[in-house]
Amino acid sequence: xxxPNMNYRFLFRMAFVAVLGLGFLYIQPSKLAKNPPxxxxxxxxxxxIASEQLVFELQxxxxxxxxPVYLLSDEQKQPLLYAADIITPVCIDGLCKPMxxxxxxxxxxxxxxxxxxQDNLLTKFDHEPFETKDYSKFHELLLNKHSILERKNMxxxxxxxxxxxxxxxxxxxxxxxxxxxxxxxxxxxxxxxALYSCFTAWHLAxxxxxxxIVQHLLSLYSPTLAQAFLHSSYExxxxxxxxxxxxxxxxxxxxxxxxxxxxxxxxxxxYILKKLPKESWKTExxxxxxxxxxxxxxxxxxxxxxxxLKYSHEK
Amino acid sequence: MALIxxxxxxxxxxxxxxxxxxLGIYGKFERILRMIDTEHYPxxxxxxxxxxxxxxxxxxxxxxxxxxxxxxxxxAVADSxxxxxxxxxHTSNGKRIRFKAPLFVxxxxxxxxxxxxxxxxxxxxxxxxxxxxAWNEWGxxxxxxxxxxxxxxxxxxxxxxxxxxxxxxxxxxxxxxxxKDHKATAGEWYWEFSRNDLHQIEDGEEIRDHLLKAIYGSxxxxxxxxxxxxxxxxxxxxxxxxxxxxxxxGDHVFTFKDVVNNAQFPDSVVVEKRExxxxxxQNLQTEETPDFLSKxxxxxTNRYYIPYRSLYSQNIxxxxxxxxxxxxxxxxxxxxxxxxxxxxxxxxxGFAAALCHKYKVYPRAIYxxxxxxxxxxxxxxxxxxx
Ligand SMILES: Cc1cc2nc3c(=O)[nH]c(=O)nc-3n(C[C@H](O)[C@H](O)[C@H](O)COP(=O)(O)OP(=O)(O)OC[C@H]3O[C@@H](n4cnc5c(N)ncnc54)[C@H](O)[C@@H]3O)c2cc1C
Numbered sequence: 240x241x242x243p244n245m246n247y248r249f250l251f252r253m254a255f256v257a258v259l260g261l262g263f264l265y266i267q268p269s270k271l272a273k274n275p276p277x278x279x280x281x282x283x284x285x286x287x288i289a290s291e292q293l294v295f296e297l298q299x300x301x302x303x304x305x306x307p308v309y310l311l312s313d314e315q316k317q318p319l320l321y322a323a324d325i326i327t328p329v330c331i332d333g334l335c336k337p338m339x340x341x342x343x344x345x346x347x348x349x350x351x352x353x354x355x356x357q358d359n360l361l362t363k364f365d366h367e368p369f370e371t372k373d374y375s376k377f378h379e380l381l382l383n384k385h386s387i388l389e390r391k392n393m394x395x396x397x398x399x400x401x402x403x404x405x406x407x408x409x410x411x412x413x414x415x416x417x418x419x420x421x422x423x424x425x426x427x428x429x430x431x432x433a434l435y436s437c438f439t440a441w442h443l444a445x446x447x448x449x450x451x452i453v454q455h456l457l458s459l460y461s462p463t464l465a466q467a468f469l470h471s472s473y474e475x476x477x478x479x480x481x482x483x484x485x486x487x488x489x490x491x492x493x494x495x496x497x498x499x500x501x502x503x504x505x506x507x508x509x510y511i512l513k514k515l516p517k518e519s520w521k522t523e524x525x526x527x528x529x530x531x532x533x534x535x536x537x538x539x540x541x542x543x544x545x546x547x548l549k550y551s552h553e554k
Numbered sequence: 555m556a557l558i559x560x561x562x563x564x565x566x567x568x569x570x571x572x573x574x575x576x577l578g579i580y581g582k583f584e585r586i587l588r589m590i591d592t593e594h595y596p597x598x599x600x601x602x603x604x605x606x607x608x609x610x611x612x613x614x615x616x617x618x619x620x621x622x623x624x625x626x627x628x629x630a631v632a633d634s635x636x637x638x639x640x641x642x643x644h645t646s647n648g649k650r651i652r653f654k655a656p657l658f659v660x661x662x663x664x665x666x667x668x669x670x671x672x673x674x675x676x677x678x679x680x681x682x683x684x685x686x687x688a689w690n691e692w693g694x695x696x697x698x699x700x701x702x703x704x705x706x707x708x709x710x711x712x713x714x715x716x717x718x719x720x721x722x723x724x725x726x727x728x729x730x731x732x733x734k735d736h737k738a739t740a741g742e743w744y745w746e747f748s749r750n751d752l753h754q755i756e757d758g759e760e761i762r763d764h765l766l767k768a769i770y771g772s773x774x775x776x777x778x779x780x781x782x783x784x785x786x787x788x789x790x791x792x793x794x795x796x797x798x799x800x801x802x803x804g805d806h807v808f809t810f811k812d813v814v815n816n817a818q819f820p821d822s823v824v825v826e827k828r829e830x831x832x833x834x835x836q837n838l839q840t841e842e843t844p845d846f847l848s849k850x851x852x853x854x855t856n857r858y859y860i861p862y863r864s865l866y867s868q869n870i871x872x873x874x875x876x877x878x879x880x881x882x883x884x885x886x887x888x889x890x891x892x893x894x895x896x897x898x899x900x901x902x903x904g905f906a907a908a909l910c911h912k913y914k915v916y917p918r919a920i921y922x923x924x925x926x927x928x929x930x931x932x933x934x935x936x937x938x939x940x
Pocket of ligand 1: 558559560561565566567568574575576577578597625626627628662663664666708709710711742743795796797876878879891892893894896
């Protein structure tokens with residue numbers, strides 16, 4: 240099996256004792272450190288990591304295990320990413336085996352990448368190792384915030400009710416999102432033969448962790464970080480920064496906000512237009528750059544621009 | 555009892571005209587709801603016809619239900635906050651009837667009766683702060699800081715089939731402006747349209763036409779692609795299926811918090827366990843996506859309960875509501891808008907109306923004075939085998 244190049248930034252060693260068969264796992268980590276990512280959507284940030292700091296623990300769905308989450312920072316101690324070494328049981332019918340991986344998140348708590356433990360690579364349920372394409376598919380699945388796995392319980396995946404399933408996939412086509420996924424849809428989104436690992440990993444990479452990371456980030460949110468976010472090229476960072484600005488700060492940062500307005504998605508544009516204090520529409524250098532986008536912007540934004548027209552002239 | 559209905563068949567979105575399958579649980583009303591719900595066929599399936607016959611036959615069996623098929627209500631007049639009458643007109647012969655009654659139920663989906671009578675209502679997305687409905691996972695897409703006019707959109711379901719032989723389909727220049735280069739050989743629930751300058755009721759026809767152009771245009775585009783020769787359109791609904799518009803305000807406004815807290819009420823008459831799903835238009839996130847496609851955000855839940863107080867108007871004394879125009883917030887509608895749940899509302903309202911009739915009182919009195927008898931009546935329903 241060939242894997243993409245791995246450059247080891249950190250040394251890691253992991254000793255563990257696993258007790259299988261009882262539906263749980265006992266693990267004793269000897270030294271924690273991050274495994275370099277196999278796939279990462281934020282490599283420039285990853286490359287600048289100089290230190291790590293344990294910040295909180297993630298409680299997986301298996302309450303016996305807690306996963307330590309680290310904040311990774313640069314030389315100047317500016318935060319870059321979050322990461323966690325995960326050792327978790329993947330169980331079917333009470334039969335469990337451990338899965339090892341390191342998950343990486345952006346500073347706003349979105350999954351961005353994962354790494355593997357060299358001694359314990361990912362396997363499928365029949366103990367076959369992941370193939371190269373499986374590793375990339377795994378990353379793709381974890382990147383999808385809207386994955387069909389989001390609204391599934393482990394129990395749903397065992398669904399023995401074949402009849403109901405057949406009705407849902409009636410002629411292999413029309414299915415309602417609110418009625419649950421087809422087996423095909425689940426099958427297409429996960430690594431073949433590794434449904435339970437995929438399920439377990441997806442639910443660790445999303446959900447509870449997002450809330451916790453945002454909470455933690457807010458606890459260290461400084462003016463420096465606020466500026467870095469506002470000037471970041473990532474739209475979710477820009478959005479996070481916009482959300483933290485109060486009305487005065489909004490006005491002070493207008494040039495940058497107008498820049499963001501020109502390049503961001505409609506959702507962010509609408510947010511800016513709603514948040515901009517009504518009285519600021521009276522000032523030409525505030526209002527004009529927004530109105531100048533009218534001809535090229537999307538129709539929802541246009542509607543809000545038109546609605547704001549009434550604020551931009553004195554009565 | 556007079557049932558005024560502007561279509562030739564009963565069922566609204568579940569009817570054979572719109573063909574959405576019913577989801578949700580039966581709660582205490584399995585006996586009643588089994589008479590009118592559907593099997594779990596795919597949305598848009600011709601199987602809807604079978605359940606349509608079942609539904610119409612079952613309702614017609616009741617001697618005390620006077621069904622007025624093809625009569626559209628167009629006005630409701632209240633005096634001192636009490637509706638005196640509802641006016642309706644036949645949709646083809648134009649005749650008019652004035653319906654006078656002591657009690658009215660607004661089950662129009664769009665909250666028409668309440669609207670005409672002057673009932674309090676809401677439309678659009680509330681500010682996240684109004685009822686504390688934040689879910690950080692999805693932020694503004696879920697519930698905005700500032701209220702706005704975005705609501706879940708309306709849909710037109712459609713269906714294709716693969717024929718034995720190649721089928722021709724014309725190029726449709728008139729659909730290009732909407733479909734652009736999008737290609738599709740199948741419809742789904744997420745063919746859905748909502749925009750902040752369009753009102754789901756007032757602009758319903760524009761929304762319908764937009765979706766028809768999207769469907770015919772995208773299918774026509776797909777037909778130009780090699781491999782699709784045998785596809786043909788089998789069915790396209792001519793009616794809009796709506797999800798959200800006016801919500802009438804009751805004594806209790808059902809919100810996300812009631813779901814998250816699994817709040818139980820002394821007057822819990824509806825129960826559901828289905829996840830909340832709230833839709834948004836894909837092009838808000840990704841501008842290039844066609845404007846007629848949506849996505850759903852799912853919030854998994856335990857059981858949650860809707861109190862009777864969300865099923866009658868706060869300011870119109872003799873008005874009940876059942877269906878998606880019940881008293882709720884935008885996010886509150888996300889879970890219980892499905893049709894077995896809305897069906898539970900209808901059943902709960904029916905039993906309350908019977909008690910109102912018995913004691914010659916208005917809906918609020920059932921909660922204030924006759925709650926025990928009401929809840930016992932409902933409890934008994936549960937043990938009656940369908
Ligand atoms: C594409 C789509 C997919 C969906 N998926 C599901 C799903 O899978 N399962 C599910 O359970 N739910 C689903 N829903 C949601 C569900 O269909 C609606 O929330 C539900 O139908 C609302 O019920 P209602 O009785 O309030 O309104 P409706 O079903 O719209 O019924 C209202 C009825 O009142 C009639 N009416 C309106 N005004 C008047 C008037 N003035 N006079 C006389 N009659 C009038 C209408 O013709 C209609 O028949 C979906 C909706 C859509 C559009």
